[in-house]
Amino acid sequence: MDLNKDVLDTVNFLPDQLWEAWEESRKVTLPVTFKNFKRVLVCGMGGSALGGRVVKAYASDKSSASIDVLTDYSLPSYVDSQTLIIASSYSGNTEETVSCLNQAIEKKLPVFVIAAGGKLIDLARANNLPVYILNPKFNPSNQPRLAVGYSIGAIFGALSNCGAINETDNEILEVVDFLKVEQGELKTKAEELAGIIRGKTPILVASEHLTGAVHVVKNQLNESAKSFSASFDIPELNHHLMEGLKNPNDVTSKLLFIFFSSGLYHERIQKRYPLTKEVVEKNNVATYEYKMVGDNKLKQVFEVIQLGSYVQMYLGALYQEDPLAIPWVDYFKEKLV
Known part of the structure; x- marks a missing residue:
């Protein structure tokens, strides 16, 4: 590639x-x-x-x-x-x-x-x-x-x-070391995930400490891969989004829900993930689950960002998009002047 x-x-x-x-x-x-x-x-x-x-x-x-x-x-x-x-x-x-x-x-x-x-x-x-x-x-x-x-x-x-x-320095260094050890595996997973996303609209689902990291992934998918993407958090989405998966069918059939599950979420939130995934699948919407590897919250935050950064890179390549060009943002800024 x-x-x-x-x-x-x-x-x-x-x-x-x-x-x-x-x-x-x-x-x-x-x-x-x-x-x-x-x-x-x-x-x-x-x-x-x-x-x-x-x-x-x-x-x-x-x-x-x-x-x-x-x-x-x-x-x-x-x-x-x-x-x-x-x-x-x-x-x-x-x-x-x-x-x-x-x-x-x-x-x-x-x-x-x-x-x-x-x-x-x-x-x-x-x-x-x-x-x-x-x-x-x-x-x-x-x-x-x-x-x-x-x-x-x-x-x-x-x-x-x-x-x-x-x-502390040690806590930040632990994240740095963790990322450098995991980068090879994260690249492999990202290339696989990019292939699954291709042709679909990724809907990113996370909770608590990972919601900001997922926003990073959404932003990069938009700008670099030129892909529409949206993000939602559990438990909030359980109070509305599950009823919005039916219509219009030609749109929902193109969705791919990507769940970032973590053993560090609140225990009640952890219980919601498989149930939410089940509801989504019962609505004939595709799903993918990524299980966090990092053993603390800060590692997991950067794990999501690192994985997502690789995904946007591979997905953009699959779509044959220039990851550096942002023609519509540039157009908008020029016209706004």
Whole structure:
């Protein structure tokens, strides 16, 4: 199968991105007031919002501050001096994120900036804000959606420095080592899964700590493989989606439900997975189950991201799509000006 070398190298670099950003972001000097935050708001769009979604899902029961993600132009009314604003944009020029950063500066809110360049860096320097400047040496594809390791590592680093999370070097290194050991097997599984997805619409199903990681996979399938995809979480989908699998038949017959099952989910959620799969199959909708291998939640988060990154690469190749081109996003941005 003919794969894009820059994309393959970038996907393989996921653990290197994580470690690089974790180490370097913690070297950023923070004001002494950056402690005891009650809330964290990650402002970003598309690929640059993925890290925030992952950290929100993973750290919801670990962080001393509530974490949310904003994909819009305007800050919510609740933000105040006890809210850390993380402005994240790979290019540094995403207009929605620039708008939020300007508002945060005007309101004199605590801000941490993550970018590789652009207006965000200029604003951070002009206003003496703490900033982690990405060095994208582990992203030869230069695609924000494939720089998710940087994004997660940088947010982890910022939250660690603020005392909001307690992850350690050893915990991050365990994930790095786990990914490098499992990459070969994950490639094999991903190539198989891409073949199963081909011609189908993948519906990704996960829970709890994996919902953010599944959002990453959905985003990458959209942009890189040019494939429609959607994601749902259990238990929420059990309250509505199971009744929506009947009509129209020519659509539901094309669906493929991909279940990411984990022994680390709440015991009641674990019980729901085989029952949900049974209901889906009784509606004549195809299913695939991926059973998590990682022995802790953070490993499983990156296991999903690594697997999904390989799947989007193989699926795009099967569809003979250019994984780097985003013609409709580019068209939209040009017309929006």
